Amino acid sequence: MAYQHIDIDYLQSSKKEAAPCGDTVWFKRTLYHTTIICADGISSGVKAFIASQMNVARIGQLLEGGASFQETFQSVVNSMSQWRDYTMPFTAFIMVRTLIDGTTTILNYEMPSPILVTRNRASVVKAEPMIVEAGVASSFHCRFQQGDSIILMSDGITQSGMGTLYPNGWGSQGVEKCVNQWLRRGSSVFEAMHKVFDQAKINDGEVNGDDRTVMYAQSRLGRVVEVLTGPPLDEKSDEEFATRFLESDGTKVICGATTADIVARYKFITLQVEQNPSSMSTPPRYYIDGVDLVTEGAVTLNQVHNLLEEEDLDRDSDMSAAVDLAKIFKSGDRIIFTVGQSLNPANKNIVFRKQGILQRNKIIPMIAQKLEKMGKLVSIEHV
Secondary structure (H helix, E strand, O other): OOOOOEEEEEEEEOOOOOOOOOEEEEEEOOOOOOEEEEEEOOOOHHHHOOOOHHHHHHHHHHHHHHOOOHHHHHHHHHHHOOOOOOOOOOOOEEEEEEOOEEEEEEEEEEEOOEEEOOEEEEEEEEOOOEOOOOOOEEEEEEEOOOOOEEEEEHHHHHOOOOOEOOOOOOOHHHHHHHHHHHHOOOOOHHHHHHHHHHHHHHOOOOOOOOOEEEEEEEEEEOOOHHHEEEEOOOOOHHHHHHHHHHHHOEEEEEEEEHHHHHHHOOOOOEEEEEEOOOOOOOOOOOEEOOOOEEEEEHHHHHHHHHOOOOOOOOOOOOOOOOHHHHHHHHHHOEEEEEOOOOOHHHHHOOHHHOOOOHHHHHHHHHHHHHHHHOOEEEEEEEO
16 A cells, blocks of 8 residues: 655744744654644633643543544543633644545544645535534544645634624635635645735734634655665575565665675675775665665664754765665655664674764664654564
8 A cells, every 4th residue: 555645834823922822733643644633722822822732732642542533532622611711721623633545534623624625626624513512523534635635724814804804704715715716826735825824914914813823734645765674583584575675665775785685686686786986985885676775784874874964965965875875764754674683793893883883773773763853754673
């Protein structure tokens, strides 16, 4: 099954410039789904900020603790139904969960209706009402196709212009009209989100308005990077090890000469080594048909770890294997490491320790940690 990646971005502003925004946005990607929460705390400023942060944290804890998506929503709604006054940390919120096959559920409590964008056309979501103790709740189910988007917003967007340009506020219908206007002009959904945010500020003028949040989530075909490094613990599984890797989707990378030799042997070819490498500090590449990049192991992986935080990897005209691998990692959405557990005696050489070169079992988790901070979805399988 092709991996569907959800791009997420948002814009926010506070009612008062020096005060914190009372809206909170939270999202998390896992191997199985992407979850998004947008919450609007009661009133504005510090009180609203604390309320929205507290309730988003509670939602996250319930989900992490094993509660289902629906159970979590209902539990928080039950609390909010009892907290509908200014003395309690009441929060309106919307939850979106998209599975890896695109199946999407939207649960909404007291938030503006979101905007669904399909086939380059925006429309207000017509959700099914849910029975709750107090307030208005609704649910919506659909299946995201590649390119589909959802736009979420707080009432600082939909109520903009209230009492001036619009008696009852701009409304979700006004946002829908704005998005369609810009889509017809050739703008992307991301660009349309910016236009919505700017228009809400114009609607309110210089001194009016509320905390504002608008965000979008768009599905697209994810960029998968498959990394094979280290031979498997059991030599009898070499063929399965190589076969599964070569039949995988996405960009294929091998790190390690022994690992590369296993794959080359399975393909009945001789491993080719780069002649006249461009860098004297990075070991040369290898070449295997059907594999996008083949590098040496420990030294290259350690260099990649050091390069991941570089903003411009092209500035020094370094065309080494380490720079190429760092670029591949930075361009990927989902990075899958398959790590062989067979020990390489060479990596215990004192020369490696003197240079601070960490072994595979230490450097890969460190690389994974950096990639996750960059928003990548990372998995590590040991064989």
